Amino acid sequence: MDAAPQIRLTELAHGGGCGCKLAPSVLQNLLAGQAMAAPFSQLLVGTESSDDAAVWQVNDEIAIIATTDFFMPMVDDARDFGRIAATNAISDVYAMGGKPVMALAILGIPVNKLDPAVVREILAGGASVCAEAGIPVAGGHSIDCPEPVYGLAVIGIIHPSKVRRNTGARAGDALILTKGIGVGIYSAAIKKGVLPDGAYDEMIASTTLLNRVGAELAEDPAVHGITDVTGFGVLGHGLEMARGSGVALRIAADAIPLLSRAGELAQAGHVTGASHRNWxxxxxxxxxxxGLPDWHRALLTDPQTSGGLLVACAPEAADAVLARIAAAGYPLARRIGSAEAGAPRVVVT
Known part of the structure; x- marks a missing residue:
């Protein structure tokens, strides 16, 4: 008797990775009118801005960072899915400048459709990344779910004075992006079965590269603001930084680092629906x-899963900060623009 055909993880999900995120405008509409968390004096970072995580001050020396992130599979390899999702979730702590200390697993699985061995591989992939970050998976929660979902709730710590927010950019600051853009475009190509040879390994290397350099950058007073670039694309997260900081960001389109095949795939039309929703x-x-071509715009709006950090730093320190990031293992890190006085917006040149 022939074995039943193996179900692809991506076939069970209507979307994948951070491309599943609600569009910025939809999220803003849903959150309108929600009570703010302002009455709590120890809440250093809450819902008043579009920051990457919440921060609660315990005492003069310690603040707790708390975040959660989860999504549906963007790849069919179960262990890779777990690794990507865990790397992405932990990134929010690094984006605040903190050090992760533990994680809790979030798991939703269509129990009648997935072999338990596949689920174990997802969990093992996530646990392997947590081990790399030096933290335990200390518990979690699971449900029977129509589509596979996996992610983490992550707790981190930081000195209150070293918290880095997406509201900290100053006029004159240089902007640095630590990873290449194009993960959403690669994901679209995977769905269509047209991702070129070697591109999958490149994508996995990028999406499983921990953004631990964020904790190092928070030690540098010349680094004023940090955010991670995920589902809203480099323009969307740049716009959040501009609005939160009260500055304009000027970004050079040709300076943005790309995954090696992202340009040609975008020109061939392999763009996610989330890219259009972002725009x-x-x-x-x-x-x-x-005259900017639509395919080039699609790169700027491309939803990143486990993307890099967008860093705003003093211009005189930019070369040293960029060199430090590259030396820490981020070969595609580039200086992509600057912040300037003016109405909060992103200007692409």
Whole structure:
């Protein structure tokens, strides 16, 4: 008797990775009118901004960072799915400048459709990344779910004075991006079975590269603001930084680092629906240069899963900060623009 055909993880999900995130405009509408957390004096970072995690001050020396992130599979390899999701979740702690200390697993599985061995591989992949980050998976919660979902709730610590937010950019600051763009485009190509040879390994190397350099950068007073670039694309997360900081960001389109096949795949039309939703959500907050091709715009709006850090630092320190990031193991890190005084927006040149 022939064995039943193996089900692909991506076939069970209507979307994958951070491309599953609600569009910025939809999220803003849903959160409108929600009570703010302002009455709690120890809550250093809450819902008042679009930061990557919440921060609670315990005493003069310690603050706790708390975050959660989960999504549906963007790849069919179960262990890789777990690794990507865990790396992505832990990134929020690093983006605040903190050190992760433990994680809790979040798991939703269609129990009648997935072999338990596949689920174990997802969990093993996530645990392997947590081990690399030096933290335990100390518990979690699971449900029977129509689509496979996996992620982590992560707790970190930091000195209160070293918290880095996406609201900290200053006029004159240099902007540095630590990873290449194109994960969403690669994911779209995977779904269609057209991802070129070697590109999958490149994507996995990027999406499982921990953003631990964020904790190092928080030690540098010349680094004023940090956020990670995920589902809203480099323009969307740049716009959040601009609005939170009260500055304009000027980004050079040709300076943005790309995964090696991202440009040709974008030109061939392998773009996610989330990329279009992102663009529709930015409104007047983003200005593009005349004649920018649609495929190039798609790169700027491409949803990143476990993307890099967008760093705002003093211009005189930019070369040293960039060299430090590259030396820490981020070969595609590039200086992509600057912050300037003006109405909060992102101007692409």
């Amino acid at each position: 529709d959500s930015y409104g007047a907050g983003v200005e593009l240069p005349p």
